[in-house]
Amino acid sequence: MNSKSYSLFLKDFKSELRTRYAINALAMFIIVAISVILFSVGNEKISPSLTGGLFWVVIFFTAMSGLSRAFVSEEERGTSLTLQLIAAPSTVFLGKLLFNIILVFAMNTIIAVLYSAIFEAFIIQNFVLFLVSFVLGNIGLAVSSTIIAAIIAKAGAKGTLYPVLSFPILLPLILTSVQLTLFSLDGISFERAKFELAIVVSYDIIMLTASFMLFDFIWKE
Amino acid sequence: MIWKIFLFLLLAFVSIAGIAFPIVEKPSAWYEFPLIPGLEENAKIIFFHVPTAWLTVVAFFMSTIYSFKYLRKKNLDDDVKSYAAAQLGMIFCILATVTGAVWAKFAWGSYWSWDPRQTSIFALLLIYGAWFALRSSIESEEKRATLSSVYSMIAFVTVPFFIFIMPRIMTGLHPGSADDSNAGPVVDFKMNGNMQLIFFLSLIGFTILYFWMWNVGYRSILLREKLDKKLIRG
Amino acid sequence: MTNYSVEAVDLNKSFGRRLIFNDLQFKFDKSGVYGISGPNGSGKSTLVKIIAGIIGASKGKIIHKLNDKEIIEEHLHDHIGFVSPYLVLYEEFSTYENLNHFAEIRGISFNKERVDFLLNKFLLFKRKDDLLKTYSSGMKQRVKFIFALMHSPQLLILDEPTSNLDDEGKNSVYELVKEEGQKNIVLIASNEKHDLEVCSDIVYLEKFKN
Numbered sequence: 001m002n003s004k005s006y007s008l009f010l011k012d013f014k015s016e017l018r019t020r021y022a023i024n025a026l027a028m029f030i031i032v033a034i035s036v037i038l039f040s041v042g043n044e045k046i047s048p049s050l051t052g053g054l055f056w057v058v059i060f061f062t063a064m065s066g067l068s069r070a071f072v073s074e075e076e077r078g079t080s081l082t083l084q085l086i087a088a089p090s091t092v093f094l095g096k097l098l099f100n101i102i103l104v105f106a107m108n109t110i111i112a113v114l115y116s117a118i119f120e121a122f123i124i125q126n127f128v129l130f131l132v133s134f135v136l137g138n139i140g141l142a143v144s145s146t147i148i149a150a151i152i153a154k155a156g157a158k159g160t161l162y163p164v165l166s167f168p169i170l171l172p173l174i175l176t177s178v179q180l181t182l183f184s185l186d187g188i189s190f191e192r193a194k195f196e197l198a199i200v201v202s203y204d205i206i207m208l209t210a211s212f213m214l215f216d217f218i219w220k221e
Numbered sequence: 222m223i224w225k226i227f228l229f230l231l232l233a234f235v236s237i238a239g240i241a242f243p244i245v246e247k248p249s250a251w252y253e254f255p256l257i258p259g260l261e262e263n264a265k266i267i268f269f270h271v272p273t274a275w276l277t278v279v280a281f282f283m284s285t286i287y288s289f290k291y292l293r294k295k296n297l298d299d300d301v302k303s304y305a306a307a308q309l310g311m312i313f314c315i316l317a318t319v320t321g322a323v324w325a326k327f328a329w330g331s332y333w334s335w336d337p338r339q340t341s342i343f344a345l346l347l348i349y350g351a352w353f354a355l356r357s358s359i360e361s362e363e364k365r366a367t368l369s370s371v372y373s374m375i376a377f378v379t380v381p382f383f384i385f386i387m388p389r390i391m392t393g394l395h396p397g398s399a400d401d402s403n404a405g406p407v408v409d410f411k412m413n414g415n416m417q418l419i420f421f422l423s424l425i426g427f428t429i430l431y432f433w434m435w436n437v438g439y440r441s442i443l444l445r446e447k448l449d450k451k452l453i454r455g
Numbered sequence: 456m457t458n459y460s461v462e463a464v465d466l467n468k469s470f471g472r473r474l475i476f477n478d479l480q481f482k483f484d485k486s487g488v489y490g491i492s493g494p495n496g497s498g499k500s501t502l503v504k505i506i507a508g509i510i511g512a513s514k515g516k517i518i519h520k521l522n523d524k525e526i527i528e529e530h531l532h533d534h535i536g537f538v539s540p541y542l543v544l545y546e547e548f549s550t551y552e553n554l555n556h557f558a559e560i561r562g563i564s565f566n567k568e569r570v571d572f573l574l575n576k577f578l579l580f581k582r583k584d585d586l587l588k589t590y591s592s593g594m595k596q597r598v599k600f601i602f603a604l605m606h607s608p609q610l611l612i613l614d615e616p617t618s619n620l621d622d623e624g625k626n627s628v629y630e631l632v633k634e635e636g637q638k639n640i641v642l643i644a645s646n647e648k649h650d651l652e653v654c655s656d657i658v659y660l661e662k663f664k665n
Contacts, residue, residue, distance in 0.1 A: 007559035011545075018547050078543035084509050085537050086561045088529040095560075147375060151368050157358045164354055168347040169375055172382035175340075203382065210378045214371045217292055221364070221510045295513065297471065362471030450472065 004087060008095025009102075012070065021073075026066040026107055033058045034114055051122040052181040055115055056174055059141070062107050064163040067145040070096040071153035080153075084220070093146075093215040100149075101142040108138055125187030133180035133193075136200040140173045140207060147211035150218045173203050228429055235423040239268035242419075268420055270320040272427040273313045277345065279431065280310030285377045288370035298443065300366035303373070304356075305438035309431060311349045318342050341383040348376045457639055458522045459534065459609035460484035461506060465515035468501055475501055476663040479515070483656075488636040490651045491644040493660030499644040500539070502660065503612050506642065507537050521609065533561065536603030538596075539614035546588040550579060550598050553587065554605055563606060573601045593624060600631070611641045617650055629653050 016022055037054055046054075074080045083092055112134070115122045124130045148166045155161070176199045183193045287303035290296070321339065322332040333339060355372055359365040466479035475498040483489055491499050504510045506517050508531040519526040519534065526534060544553050551570075558565040574580040577597040587595065596619070603611060613632070617625045632653055635641050643650055651657060 004560055004562045007556065007562075011556045011560065015545065015547055077546075078541060079545060081509065081542055082544060082557075083560075084532075085507070085535070085542075086532055086557050088532070090529075091560070148372075151355070151372060154364065155355060155359050155368050157355070161354060161358060165351045165372065168344050168351055169379055171344050171347075172379055199382070206378055207375075210375060214374055217367055217371050446472070 002094070004091045005094035005098060008083075008087065008091060009098040012095070012099045013102075022066050022069050022103070026062060026103075027110075029065045030058070030062055030107065030111055030114070033061060034111075034118065038118065046119065046121055048121045048123070048185045049182050051115065051119045052185055053178055055111070055122070055181060056178050058111055058115075059108055060167075060170065060174060061163070062111065063104065063141055063145050064166060066103060066107065067100050067142070068149040068152060068159070068162050070099050070146065071149045075153040075156070089216045089219045090212065092219060093150075093212060096150075097142065097146045097211075100146045101139065104138045104142045104145075108134065122185065124184050126184045126189065129180065129188070129190050129193055130184035132190075133177060133184065133197065133200065136197065136204060137173065137177040137180070140177075140200060140204045141170065143204065143207045143211055144169050144173065147207075147215065147218075150215060154218055154221075169207075173200065176200055176203070225433075228426065228433070231422060231426045232430065235268065235419060235426050238419045239265055239423060242415075266320055266324045268423045270317060270324055271420070272424050273320060274317040274342065275424065276427055276431050277310050277313040277317050277342070279428070280306045280313060280435075281345065281349075281377075281380075283435070284310060285373045288373035291366055291370045292374070295363075297362060297366060300370065301442050301446075302435075302439045303370070305435050305442060307349060307352060308438060309434055311346075311353070313431070314342065314346050314349060318346060337383075344383055345380075352376070457484075457486040457609060459640055460518075460520045460523075461610055461640065461642075462518045462520075463506075463515070464518065466502075466505070466512055466517065467514035468498065468505065469513045474664070476660055479658075479660075479663045481658050483640050483642070486636060486638055486640060487656070488632055488641045488643065488654050490654030490657035491642060491660065492646050492651055492657055494646060497660045497664070499646070499660060500614055503537075503539075503614050503642065503644045507535050507612055508532070519610070533563070533606065534609050536606070536608040536611045537614075538599045538603045538612070538616055540618050541614075542599050542602075544587055544595070544598060544602065547586065549584045549586050550574070550590075550601075551583045553598070554601065557602060558605070561606065566605065569607070570601070570605055573604055577601055592619065596620070596624075604635075609639050611635050611639060612644075613641065614644045615647075616643060616645070617647060625649065 037058070074083060087095075116124070145166060148162065148169060152162050152165060176196050180193060180196050180200070183196070284303045284306040287299045287306065291299040291303065318339075321342065325334065325336075325339070326332050352369055352372055356365050356369050359368060460483065462482040462484075463479050467477045468475040479502070491502055493499050501510070505512050508517075508528055519531060521534065545556070548556070554570055555565055571580065574583050577600060579594065579597055579601070582590075582594070587598065590598070603613075611632075613628075616628050616632075620628065629649075632641050632643070643654060645651060
């Protein structure tokens with residue numbers, strides 16, 4: 001089953017390389033979002049904790065710009081039917097999830113790099129902690145965003161509904177991830193962050209399980 | 222019919238008692254409440270804030286349970302029951318948030334301070350709002366029921382995070398959170414017998430009221446649907 | 456002769472509170488061409504989608520069997536070919552790429568011989584590396600047939616297969632259908648007279664509307 005999901009991911013990846021819809025739009029969005037913050041802040045000095053919070057603001061809205069495409073593009077074009085004819089729901093879910101995970105990692109790495117370069121207060125003191133919480137947070141973000149994307153794609157809803165549905169579900173993850181980012185900026189040790197890390201891990205596992213079980217209901221009409 | 226009159230009397234008594242009974246240092250008469258340091262007059266809000274918060278949780282659970290039933294049996298009646306519960310849940314959630322904010326102003330100095338419980342009830346408000354927004358964007362009955370039921374289940378799964386975990390890691394002002402030394406009037410039972418009685422009567426009264434409203438709510442929606450069908454058939 | 460069978464047992468479908476059909480029964484276990492007919496809006500497309508496992512029934516079920524063993528839902532798509540006007544393939548890829556992807560996602564190896572044979576049969580071999588974007592609607596319809604046949608399914612489901620086709624196109628479809636019907640089960644959902652003439656047995660949906 002994994003190779004089938006991987007093949008679906010490859011199909012989406014190749015399609016993206018060919019048409020470049022998502023990549024262009026997302027890259028521009030990241031630049032615009034960070035620019036807006038820069039201009040709004042002006043010459044004010046922002047504290048490390050504020051940059052930590054804003055970091056996740058940009059991550060959230062960028063995710064909302066780009067992660068629904070995985071399902072919405074199939075639904076809009078009518079190729080959902082095609083997928084249903086060649087793959088089991090679980091294959092589709094895992095394939096799309098893989099695509100979104102890669103996309104999230106790519107986007108957030110760019111955001112993290114830009115942030116470090118642009119905001120002086122964004123200095124990561126505990127890099128290992130940052131890296132671990134980055135990886136875990138990205139996975140959780142991808143999982144939740146993917147299942148909600150599936151819902152809104154089937155609802156035929158416009159883009160505005162996506163953040164509305166995603167935010168409450170992502171809230172525990174965002175709150176904890178912001179906390180972990182602040183810890184890594186402050187140089188808090190890995191030991192002391194264990195509880196928060198455990199929260200993110202359990203969030204990832206729980207959301208993955210729930211999404212996997214519920215996807216069948218969404219996908220098959 | 223009789224129980225409706227009973228309910229009316231009960232809630233009337235609770236409301237009057239909750240608001241009018243005086244708070245004194247040493248309660249002697251049956252209609253007097255003790256003074257709880259830190260809360261004083263504001264303690265009375267406990268008769269209304271806690272039941273509304275309690276009911277919003279009950280409504281949420283009921284809505285989720287009927288969503289789950291719908292996913293299993295695909296019986297649209299279950300979806301209607303879920304919807305009726307969610308409507309009431311939304312109302313009580315708003316009430317709980319508002320009464321909570323009023324209490325916060327008097328007890329802690331500001332209406333909102335992102336205490337974990339406040340954050341949780343706000344998140345619940347967002348979940349309800351998102352759920353209704355999702356429903357109103359879908360025309361087909363079946364799709365609407367299925368997709369909103371799935372969303373209910375997903376939301377349900379995140380709720381334990383708010384209830385159990387957030388209060389542990391975030392310091393809060395709410396009675397009973399991470400850094401509060403006393404567990405709060407309800408848990409500690411600093412209320413005397415009278416207060417406890419009024420409190421539990423309020424809780425019971427409001428709960429009965431909720432179930433009654435829910436029952437009337439879903440039956441009226443079902444009736445309306447039947448009428449719509451008859452009108453279309455002509 | 457075929458060792459595949461498809462059977463409907465007490466099938467009922469409603470959309471919300473609107474009944475489409477009720478108590479539907481049929482069984483096809485011999486190779487051949489069969490029809491599903493009914494006026495527009497009677498639920499033909501709905502029924503074939505249920506048979507293909509794309510949407511679910513409200514009550515009852517469809518049982519697919521190969522060699523008398525029931526096929527589970529997850530594997531259905533390996534045995535079914537589906538063609539319909541509303542089927543859409545990926546326009547940013549060429550025919551060859553599309554078919555390659557489909558084989559990989561299905562999890563079966565890409566049978567180059569069979570695909571080339573089908574491409575030739577449908578006169579598309581020369582244009583197999585052109586993007587679907589550049590195809591005419593008639594050509595796209597032919598690609599859909601290749602998509603439906605490339606994995607040699609035992610059950611071929613055709614929803615309105617001759618819509619938008621000229622007489623020549625229709626005839627080639629009928630030829631294909633008869634050929635497939637020799638060894639496999641072909642289901643045609645249509646209310647076109649000529650389409651139904653090819654069918655040996657027909658399910659009339661109006662009968663199940665009570």
